[in-house]
Amino acid sequence: MSTVNLTINGLPVSVEAGTTILDAAKTVGIKIPSLCYLHLPDVDVVCKSSSCRVCLVEIEGRRNLAPSCSTTVVEGMVVKADTARAVDARKTMLELLLSNHPHNCLFCKRRESCELKALSAEMGIDELPFQAPVPEADLDTSNFSIVRDTSKCILCRRCETVCTEVQTMGIYSGVNRGFTTRIDTAFHTPMMSTACTFCGQCVAICPTAALTEVDNTPAVFRALRDPKKTVIVQTAPAVRVALGEELGYPVGTNVTGKMVTALRRLGFDKVVDTDFTADLTIMEEATELIHRIQNNGILPMMTSCCPAWIKFLEHKFPHLLPHLSTCKSPHEMLGAVIKAFYAEKLNVKLDDLIVVSVMPCLAKKYENNRPELSDGKYPDVDIVISTRELGAMIKHSGLQFRSLPETDFDRPFGESSGASVIFGTTGGVMEAALRTAYETLTGNKLDRVEFEEVRGFEGIRTGKVMIGDLEVKVAIAHTLRNARKLMEEIDAGTADYHFIEVMACPGGCIGGGGQPYHHGEMDTLRKRAAALYSADEAKVIRRSHENPDITRLYEEFLGEPNGHLAHELLHTHYVKRNKH
């Protein structure tokens, strides 16, 4: 890479060729405001729609102002971001964007995290020279995961870009023209009737409250306040390393102990850990994989933890559904085990038992409503809330999170291995499965449990592991764009893998649609992943099959992995869906 020299506001800057003016300015401490721009370099998420024009700068020799987010630096370029012409134009752009934006910020879901609001404070917008009627709230509440309110949309096009380019789903597109342009589904179809996977990435990157999650906290509070109900809560691996961000902790802080205490103080009767059933998933999935390999079953086998990925496959590659592991996702397994086994132990009637899952994910809100994931009468999981919603519940309840003591999850679903913790990041399920598959098949103990080759943020990672005489070939993909590439390889007959892990969100669950807003900071995802890997290292038990509570569960209740009862409770089936 060659270096390019330029000046920004008179300061000399040297950056790599291909850098945008916006990023070049950051290197000399100049923040040029931006809104529609989004860039997560490690996971290849980028929105350069250049549509908001809030990042305009003056470039010497050019007649017009240039968007710094999508203009790359050129040798000798003279950039002026601080002239009256540039500053006034940027301000006008923001004033225009605000001119028909609802002003009910006090009651807005995004009042604390709205990028538009933050920017208008930063740029000192004190009055509005332009005003147009605020459009009526046009709500899409058709589904379990995502609420759309086009009246709050500022047409940054991030959702469209992420949905089309990162997830290759293309659910959203601009419709109409000029002043009446809006982002919509094809033919204004309700989201529930589209092929939307509910991955929630559109929500994760929406700068305003045009896209938010379906708020399930009222239902949870209702259950907690109902004296008849026993409410059991479980938390996913990725929640514990992100929740702190909602509560004032630095990014990447692991707040497991305080989180468990907070959940107890909120009134949950039992606080259990989805990590436990992540271990259980490994037992089931590794057994299934070994079975398929030894019996010429359908390969490659593909993981089934991610509901958005499942729905993607059901819509876009239904003929590949037999490749999916039949394992339910970990929180559904835990729900099923609680209702089939633990409820009796607690002496609670199923009518009075509520299982709540705290997930980094919005697709889980849809998943627990799938009819397959119930015993016919009682769903395995009753309510799903996101990491953000848990953060809100803690704040609403006045809990002083920082001063809470740290406590442990309730047994028997509280113990977990390091392998289960890393489920929360891309490659984690694969690594956990490899640890167990290797040791069960060979009977040897791994010297090093870390499989470095499956780690990282590379879109598709492949690796080979010698397990005894067998060379097991694996592939890991995150984001549906990369999943699609692997599926196309399978269709083309060029995929030579035994096992594939797919997570729909960039970075895996740490980048899930229900996580605290990362506001385009790549570092946030990196630190969350690092926190999970340190949590793994800190654990005494690093392998799922060494979790003593798992062994006990099989002994006391389930029998053996992939056995009859395990099949009934822990496995599921999939349905073919329309392509669009």
Added chain:
Amino acid sequence: MERIQSFEHLKQFYESVKYQTNMRLHPLNQAPDFVQLPEAYRKESQKRHVMVCADTGCAASHSIGIADKLEETIARYGLQDQVIVVKTGCFGLCSQGPIAVVHPERIMYTQLKAEHVEEIVRDHLRDGHYVEHLLLGAREGAPTTLYDNVDFFRNQVRIATRNCGVINPASLEEYISQKGYLALGKCIQEMTPDQVVETVKQSGLRGRGGAGFPTGLKWGFTAIEKEEQKYVCCNADEGDPGAFMDRSVLEGDPHSVLEAMAIAGYAIGANMGFIYIRAEYPSAIRRLLSSIEQAKEAGLLGANILGSSFSFDIELRLGAGAFVCGEETALIASVEGNRGEPRNKPPYPASKGIYGKPTVINNVETLANICPIILNGPEWFRSIGTERSPGTKVFALAGKVNNVGLIEVPMGTTLREIIYEIGGGIVDNKQLKAVQTGGPSGGCIPARYLDTPIDYESLQVIGTMMGSGGMIVLDETSCMVNIAKFYLEFTVEESCGKCTPCRFGNRYLLDIMNKITSGKGELEDLDRLFNLGETIKQASLCGLGQSSPNPVLSTLRYFRDEYVAHIQEKRCPAGVCTDLLQYHVVPELCIGCTICAKNCPVQCISGSLREPHVINQEACIKCGVCFTKCPKKAIIRK
């Protein structure tokens, strides 16, 4: 037609057909070396050719039916061996349509109706007398023979529209008779791709779509790209209100565009071309589709053109009528099947165009200039027009000018020449106020710049632009505020809505314009217009937004007094803005006939018989009925 095997074969074929249409350019007595005319020419010339304009303009006035009736009638008179009827492209004098021209006499009949056919066949084609009352100019009392000697035609130089009105566009043979496909043959056979690019560079040809970027440079940038797959794209998404230059070329001379696209393909190393054409041009689409088929059958398009290793195919992509799709990045998105929205440049289409591949995008008129440049050389092209803007420009002349239609003039021609010589002056000899060029992206040139030579630079200096060639003549009855508002309404409607300044800004500009034309304006609004307009220009994503405030800004610059009159005096000087109009009875002229009062739809005119009447201004809805009904012109509008 037979399949042409090689360039030699094509040249032979050309020799065998070249006399078919030559007479239409050179009447017998003016033909070169009249005495030594070859036998073939004389044989052809024994026939009369009746050229009937079948372009959309004339066709809308039933010219197709007239042509068919001509053929029938000719047959009835037994003249079918002596006269052929040719449906041809636009002559340009659209205000006089439907038009038919008889060769070799070069008689133009205008404003034809079906009932005139009998007369023409009997008197002219059988008996040899002109039908005087149908001649060009007859209705104005000055019938003209030798039609191309009149000012309208004499002052034009036709390069891009050279075959319109000359050949039957449905006949590949007739196109070849005018040296069709010889330029392509010459390129493939005698020139390297680099030489072709160099020739176009040297010609100085600039993009005729509006921005005027040098075509040769564009080709050169695409040619040096290393990609295997490249594309040529013809931009036929002509969208300016009232502009139809490209449509006329496509309908009247489709092969010239196809041939030029193949030449571009050869020059840059592309084997595939797209024509992005708006679906509102059905006859141009039909014509193009059948012409592509013809050319493929004749071995002039498709695989191994003229027996060479060069292959080039062309497909059509229909636009759904969004103005912004004329912008090249939006066009690319639309060709790919996506929503037609522009994107940031760079990367330019030359490096990342259709499907991410290097693409040359040229407008129809630009391409129509290519073949003559190849055949006659770049020096010839540079000898026409001005130093920095060589060649000609086609304009759709419209508005308050006598000769409304399509014209092609050398660059550097002044507005005065266009309006007063070619255009025949202002309707009813009224006072010229301004000329609007460049459509919604352009501006208004006030009458005092009449002697400005028209080229890309000079128009920009005076606050407008060449644009694709719309030219609307405005006289004293045109309100400049209203004109600016009209174009702004167009842009507000056509903005794709992608970027903030265009989506919101133009709408708020329009709000201010509406405020002014309804009499609620304040002087500060003029600053608001200027500031917001300038910001939109500098901040917008694409050419549409960057030029959308031009109509407002240019009228603000030259006709500020009209804005001020609307604001301060609450008066529209041209009497156009209805909210500001008042109708008054001049008592001295009123004879008290009561006609106005009887016709007033809101009964707001009072007065006794034979007494001067009075209009109640509060109740008046300014419909203008009284104004038109008054037999004594005693009602005035102010």
